[in-house]
Amino acid sequence: MGEATTTPRERYRRQVRAEIKERAWEQIAVAGASAVSLNAIAKHMGLSGAALYRYFTSRDELVTELVRDAYQSLVSTFRAVAARGDGNLPGLAHALRDWALDDPQRYFLVYGTPVPGYHGPADVAVIASEIMEIVLDACAALPVDAPSIPFEANVEAHAKGAAGHLTAPETLHVAVFFWSRLHGVLSMELGGHFTGMGFDPAMLFQAELELLSNRGP
Amino acid sequence: MGEATTTPRERYRRQVRAEIKERAWEQIAVAGASAVSLNAIAKHMGLSGAALYRYFTSRDELVTELVRDAYQSLVSTFRAVAARGDGNLPGLAHALRDWALDDPQRYFLVYGTPVPGYHGPADVAVIASEIMEIVLDACAALPVDAPSIPFEANVEAHAKGAAGHLTAPETLHVAVFFWSRLHGVLSMELGGHFTGMGFDPAMLFQAELELLSNRGP
């Protein structure tokens, strides 16, 4: 039926685009996101710099695409976990950690230092909210014992979400703690701020996770 | 007595150096740390690019100096708080938050995305450990109720510290949670990952802090 026929040329184009992105990721791994350079990638691929403009209209488009892919890879990871039946808090947490450790610079591209002026395109924001939806779903399924924290009193109903997903305050409450604490461990760990302190960040991560999923924050 | 006499020239030098650094901070605020440029700073100050080499031997030295100053400003802030008698966990926590919000890019220069290859000079590491010492001192003064978390079992005695400061495992335990959770809130908040979620990050910060200082993690 409506099979998207793939000509050899299309396949080739996709392949080259993918290789360009891979080289870009290598540059990021070596010298950070600001080091991405079309000319350097081209040289590394044995092409002239101008050739890459067949595949990306500008350096900015390439970088934006990398950011998009980074967000997309996290949402895909989460969905795979959920499809496996592990879409609960511990499942998502470990998926998040594995995803972050697997490629720290990809993690930082999403959750690291923001470039002051830069605002990603709208569809990236959509992916970000999809990630949050998945976390919120997991939090909604959690057994809730009354949280005794002054914080929740100030949480307004979270009426957003594309599908009119109405979130209970307690659910958002748990999700926010979940997100904040796990990213606290990850950003400190990946930033090297725990090195030489004589403990294993994985243990800290696990401890935070158990506090969150056993008895609310 | 041994007063360090300050010649007009020395005063002038310090003044110009300070202005160079201020311009650099402005550049960072506008376009991130990788945008620091000696030529641009010189132009902005009405000088030739070469003139700045009277004050910094290279661009790298300038950036390293900014990093050093960022660390130093936090340790100074903490010390001022301690000297005021507020060197307890809530005091340090609020000082940390104010310091971070006061200049987010300065915060990110210390706790944001690390540049893959880069390793700061040794004296910056010393300042970093001084910061940790102050936090550890505050944690040691905390009333400890038995922590019921599997994490602490794997904490080795923290025998480091220049002055042979021996830290009890429970103290390190609290300090690590303190550090991790507060930075979790701050990095998410400053990264804009809480915007549009219908709650005030200050409340979350406060809630985390109270959980930490009222009854251990």
Add this chain to the structure above:
DNA sequence: TGTACATCAGTGAACGCGCGTTCACTGATGTAC
């Protein structure tokens, strides 16, 4: 199956730019007698 034409990947030269950095210099400021 063969020929005529269209598509399109990649080239190489060129553009202007800003960067970090060096160097020989000028001219003002400070110091020693």
Add this chain to the structure above:
DNA sequence: TGTACATCAGTGAACGCGCGTTCACTGATGTAC
């Protein structure tokens, strides 16, 4: 107080570099008859 010398801030030209990006082109690949 005045002169001779040393210090040192700042200049301007120059270096080589890599960057993003454009443009007219060649040559291979695919398509239509």
